[in-house]
Amino acid sequence: MTTNTSLIDAASVEFTEAFNAFKETGDFLALTQPFEQGLTNQENADLMFSLEQATAKLLDTGVLVIEPNELAQPLKNIVISSGIHGNETAPIEIVNQMLKDIVQGQRKVAHRTLFIIGNPVSMNISKRFSVENLNRLFCGKYKDIAPCYEKERAEKLESYVRNFFNHVGSNFAPNAATTYHYDLHTAIRPSKHEKFAIYPYQGDKPWDKEQLAFMRACGVNTILFGHAPSGTFSYYSSANFSAHAFTVELGKVRGFGENDMSKFADAYNTLSAFVSNEDLKLKAFDNADFNLFKVLGDITKYTDNFKLNVADDVSNFTDYPAGTLLAEDEQNYQTSHEGESIVFPNANVGINQRAALMVIPCQL
Ligand SMILES: [Zn+2]
Known part of the structure; x- marks a missing residue:
């Protein structure tokens, strides 16, 4: 595979050949890998085709x-994104298989749907990101950083999603469609609950139980309720377009070809049925089917003497008895609640940054 190191002319012979192959195979990954930096001159290229x-x-x-x-x-207007972190290959393979099914005529699309492979540059080097963590740059946060690939990509992805939800370039006038965004990930760190989803902060809006039932159908029954605005892709769609949105963690990071796709069958089948408007036969929400967590607070690193008393490879959602001394610093952190659990621990952060998020079980 040859990778182009600059924007590629969408009307060029090289790209046209690759695009024509895609129209036959639906292999979106094969179309994406060689043109990692992105396209230019789209307006003079024929990038449309009939299904x-x-x-x-x-x-x-x-x-x-x-x-x-x-x-x-x-x-319904649906966004399904993958590979915002480039080394998280299973979600990319899910999207790729969905598009093969669709392009090869094995599945019909019944709703406007936007498919995304988010970070092709870092995907090609099997890294989470190349310069900046893309999933911290949405909601305009990309404006605050120095020029780099992820800064540009975040700005473009925001505009593609905005245009999609606003029906720019659509055959259909803007309508009262319900909007959805499922941003699919896998995680480096092990998790006590292998699959989990982060439900972006909703402000005054209630958590949607039907969406939780949908997550369960995707094989995800552990939900972490967001407690504050953020720069994630799912929060962007939720906050700006009232999308039902989730950051969905589907299991462990592995390389291309190393994923056991049967582990992702529920997500693949449910998302496929969703875009085809098939009856999902969702089981009504029941607290007993879920592990629900709300945020209690952060463990903050205040000084260079900060010491986090957990193993480097501790699993997300590991819980500690009340009274456990988890961090030592100018200000110690001791657990205070039954079932208090740690997620996303990272002692190697800057001063005054979050070294871990502490959560506790909750019910709806
Ligand atoms: Zn990720």
Whole structure:
């Protein structure tokens, strides 16, 4: 595979050949890998093609919108994103398989759907990111950092999602569709609950129980309720477009070809059925089916003497008895609640930054 190190002319012979192959195979990964930096001159290239009862249009490297010729009811606009962290290959393979099914005519798309492979540059070097963590740069936070690939990509991804939800370039006028964004990830750190989802902070809005039932159908029954605005991709869609949105952690990071895709079958099947408007037969929400967590607070690193008393490879959602001294610093951190659990611990952060998030079980 040859990788281009600059933007590629979408009307070039090289790209046109690759795109024509994609129209046959639906292999979105094969179309994305060689053109990691993105496309230019899209307006002079023919990036649209017909599917059975739908039209597909490539917007950029790793960004493809599919519109059915007739919209199913109730109206839905759906974003399914993967590879925002480049080494998280299983979600990319899920999206790739969905697109193969669709392009090869084995699955129909009934709702406007935007498919994304988020960070092709870091994907090609099997890294979480190349310069900056892309999933901290949304909601305009990319403006605060120095020029780099992720800064540009965050700005472009925001605009593609904004245009999609606003029906820019769509065959359909803006309508009252319900909006959805499932941002699929896998994690480096082991987790006591292998699959979990972060439900972005909702402010005054209630948590949506039907969406939790949908997550469960995707094989995800551990939910962490967000406690504050953030720069994640799912929060961007939730806060700006009222999308039902989640950051979905589907298990452990592995390389391409090393994923046991049967472990992701629930997510793949449920998302596929969702875009096809099949009856999902969701089981009504029941607290007993879930591990729900709310945020208690942060463990903050105040000085260079900070010491986090947990193993480097501790699993997310590991819980400690009340009274456990978890961090020593100018200000110690001692657990105070039954079932208090740690997520995303990282002692190697800057002064006054979060070294871990502490959560406790809750119910809806
Ligand atoms: Zn990730």
